[in-house]
Amino acid sequence: MSKNILVLTGSPRQLGNSALLADAFIQGAKFAGHTVKVFETAFHPVLPCHACDKCWSAKEPCVFKDNFEKLAPMLEEANMLVFCTPLYWFSMSAQLKAAIDKLYAYMKDIAPRKLKIKECVLLAAAEGNEKDGDYDGLKATYHSIANYLGWKDRGMILAGGVGEPGEIIKTGKLKEALEFGKTM
Numbered sequence: 001m002s003k004n005i006l007v008l009t010g011s012p013r014q015l016g017n018s019a020l021l022a023d024a025f026i027q028g029a030k031f032a033g034h035t036v037k038v039f040e041t042a043f044h045p046v047l048p049c050h051a052c053d054k055c056w057s058a059k060e061p062c063v064f065k066d067n068f069e070k071l072a073p074m075l076e077e078a079n080m081l082v083f084c085t086p087l088y089w090f091s092m093s094a095q096l097k098a099a100i101d102k103l104y105a106y107m108k109d110i111a112p113r114k115l116k117i118k119e120c121v122l123l124a125a126a127e128g129n130e131k132d133g134d135y136d137g138l139k140a141t142y143h144s145i146a147n148y149l150g151w152k153d154r155g156m157i158l159a160g161g162v163g164e165p166g167e168i169i170k171t172g173k174l175k176e177a178l179e180f181g182k183t184m
Contacts (some may be wrong), residue, residue, distance in 0.1 A: 003034045003119075006078035009083035010096030012042040017125035017168040021052060021159055022084040024174040025123055028181020037078070039071050041095040046071060049101040056112065062103035068102050075106070080119040080184065081151070083142065087126030090137035100145065107149075120146050121184075122156035123177065127163030134160065154184065 007026060011018045026036050044067040054063045061072045061103060075081075083100075085092040092100075106115045120143045128134030135158050144151045157180060159173040 003029075003080050005029055005034050005036045005080045005082060005106055005184065006074050006117075007036060007082040007084055008039045008096055008099055009038060009040045010042060010083075010093035010170065012093075012095070013086075013165055014043075014087060017159060017162040018084050018123065020166070020168050020174060021123045021125050021177050022082070025058070025082065025084070025121070025181040028178040029184050030181075031178075032182045032184060034184055037074050039074055039099070041099045042087035042093070044070060045095060046099040046102055048098045049080045049104055050078045055108050056110050061111070062102055062121035068099070071099060073100075075115055075117070076113055077116075079116045080121070080154070081117050082123060084119040084123040085138070087124050087128060087135060087138055090134060091141055092124075092138060094167075103149075115149075117149070117151060119154050120151045120157075120181075121154045124156070125159040125162050125173075128160065129160035130158050132161075146169050155180065 005183050007022055009022050029036050046068045047064050047066040055061055057063060062068050085096045124138055159168050162168045
C-alpha cells in the first residue's frame, strides 16, 4: 500500500550529512512506490510555539503567520513522518524542534482536522557516536514523541563519526538509508 511520507529536515547545510541521509531514504521510498514530500525547516523557518493557546481561533492551526502555513497541509496529508536532523547538543536542530512544537495545535480537542500520521522514522547524522551515548537525548525525545502521539516507530538510522559535510559518503549509511526507504 502506497504511503504519503513527509520528511522534515532540520539541517542548514543543503549538502550536509543529514541532508544526504534524507535524500537516500527518499530515493528508496520513492522506488518502493510511495509519495514523498520534503519540508526543509532550516530554509522555511517556523516560529517557536508561543503557548498562546489560540490554535484554530482563526480557522488555521496557528494564529502566527510563518512557514507553518505551508507545512500544515503537508502534515495533514501525511500518514508517515520522517524526522531528519543533524545532532545538535545531543538533540535535534532548533529549526526542526520549532516545527514539531507546532504539532500541539493538532492535539487540542478543538482541532477541526486531525493528523493521519501513524508511523515515524528518525534519521540523524553527527560527529559523535551512538556507542558514546551522544544520541541518547535525541533517541529519548524521538521515542517520547512517537509514544505520546501513538505512532509506530519504524526505526532509525544514526550516522556517527561524520562531522564534515559529505563525510557520510564514505560510510555505508547512505546505502542503508536507501534500503530502509524501500522497506516502508
